[in-house]
Each structure stands twice: as C-alpha cells, then as structure tokens.
Amino acid sequence: MASYRGHIWGGLLFFVPFVILLVLGFELYRQPLPNLIAQVAILLGITLLFALFPDIDIKSKGQRIFYIIFFCVDLLLIVSSHWREAAFLGLFAMLPLIVEHRGWTHSFWAALIVPLPFLLVPIWFAKTGWKAGLPYYLAAVTGYLSHRFMDGIFFGRQRR
Numbered sequence: 697m698a699s700y701r702g703h704i705w706g707g708l709l710f711f712v713p714f715v716i717l718l719v720l721g722f723e724l725y726r727q728p729l730p731n732l733i734a735q736v737a738i739l740l741g742i743t744l745l746f747a748l749f750p751d752i753d754i755k756s757k758g759q760r761i762f763y764i765i766f767f768c769v770d771l772l773l774i775v776s777s778h779w780r781e782a783a784f785l786g787l788f789a790m791l792p793l794i795v796e797h798r799g800w801t802h803s804f805w806a807a808l809i810v811p812l813p814f815l816l817v818p819i820w821f822a823k824t825g826w827k828a829g830l831p832y833y834l835a836a837v838t839g840y841l842s843h844r845f846m847d848g849i850f851f852g853r854q855r856r
Contacts, residue, residue, distance in 0.1 A: 698846035700748070700757045706846035707747030707839045711740055714838045718831055739835040746811065746839030750801045750847075753792040763789070802849060811836030 698706060715736055727735075745765075748758030766789040773782035792801055800806050814833035818824045 698843075700751075702846050703747045703751070703758070703843055704744060706842040707744045710747075710838050710842035710845070711743045711835075714743070714835065715739060718834070735831075739831060742814075742832055742835040743839035743842075746836040747842045747846075749810065749840060750806070750843045753795055753799065753801045759792075798847075802844065802847065804844070807837055807840035807844065811840065 718739070719732070719736075745761070748756075748761065751758045752762050753759075766785065770782050770785050770789070773779075773785060795801070811833050814829040814836055815826045816829075818828040819826055822828065
C-alpha cells in the first residue's frame with residue numbers, strides 16, 4: 697500500500713504516457729502552445745486528485761484535500777441557490793465515510809463510475825456532447841487506476 701507521496705508519484709508515472717497519447721491522438725489538442733500547456737496542467741491536476749481519491753474513506757491527506765474542495769463547492773452551490781445540487785454533493789461526499797477502507801472506493805468499477813460527471817456534465821448543462829469531457833474523464837480514470845496499481849491491486853486482486 698502506497699503513501700500519499702507514493703500515490704502522487706504513481707499518478708505522475710501514469711500521467712506521462714496518458715498525456716503523450718492524448719496530445720498525439722486528439723485533434724482537440726492541436727492548438728496554440730499556451731492553451732495546450734493550460735490543458736495539460738488541468739489534466740495533471742485531475743489525474744493527481746483522482747490518484748488520491750480512493751483513500752477518501754480513511755483519515756488521510758487526500759481526504760483532507762477532497763473535503764476542502766467539497767466544502768468550497770457546496771458552499772458556492774448554496775450561496776448561488778442551487779439547493780438540489782448542493783444536497784446531491786453533500787450526499788455524495790458522505791458516502792466514503794460510511795464504508796470500510798478498501799471497499800467500493802478501491803474497486804475497478806468505482807474507477808469508471810466516480811469520474812462520470814466529467815462526461816455527463818457537458819451533455820446536461822453545456823449541450824456539447826460527451827467528447828468535450830472525455831479528456832478529463834480519462835485523466836480521472838488514469839489517476840484512479842494508478843492508485844489501484846500503487847496499492848498492488850490488479851484486475852480485482854490484491855498483490856500479496
């Protein structure tokens with residue numbers, strides 16, 4: 697099982713081939729260098745956050761980071777009178793606290809399901825289609841899978 701730093705390094709290790717393939721494979725990333733650098737920085741941030749996310753179910757630095765983010769976003773939703781969204785975020789934020797460590801947050805399916813808002817939000821709110829969120833979704837899945845790898849979890853089995 698890796699530490700906070702180990703998961704950050706694992707996220708970086710997985711990010712490098714991911715971003716190379718992304719830049720080479722997506723026309724979206726054939727853009728001016730300053731825009732490309734900004735996009736890569738955003739993708740790196742998402743990858744590193746999701747490299748920490750599975751440990752949100754235990755008292756950890758990753759948990760602290762996520763709950764600060766959850767609090768700020770929830771406060772913003774409340775101030776802007778988005779009550780339903782604030783309620784759903786609050787419900788979602790509590791889920792990891794009611795399960796045991798290495799429960800659903802460490803599952804392969806969670807790695808695919810938890811980042812789904814990156815695909816769904818552009819469809820529902822921006823009406824741009826799922827492709828707009830695909831690079832962000834893939835960055836989140838990459839980070840999530842790096843966490844499983846660093847914890848020694850391969851294809852649903854934990855390394856002994």
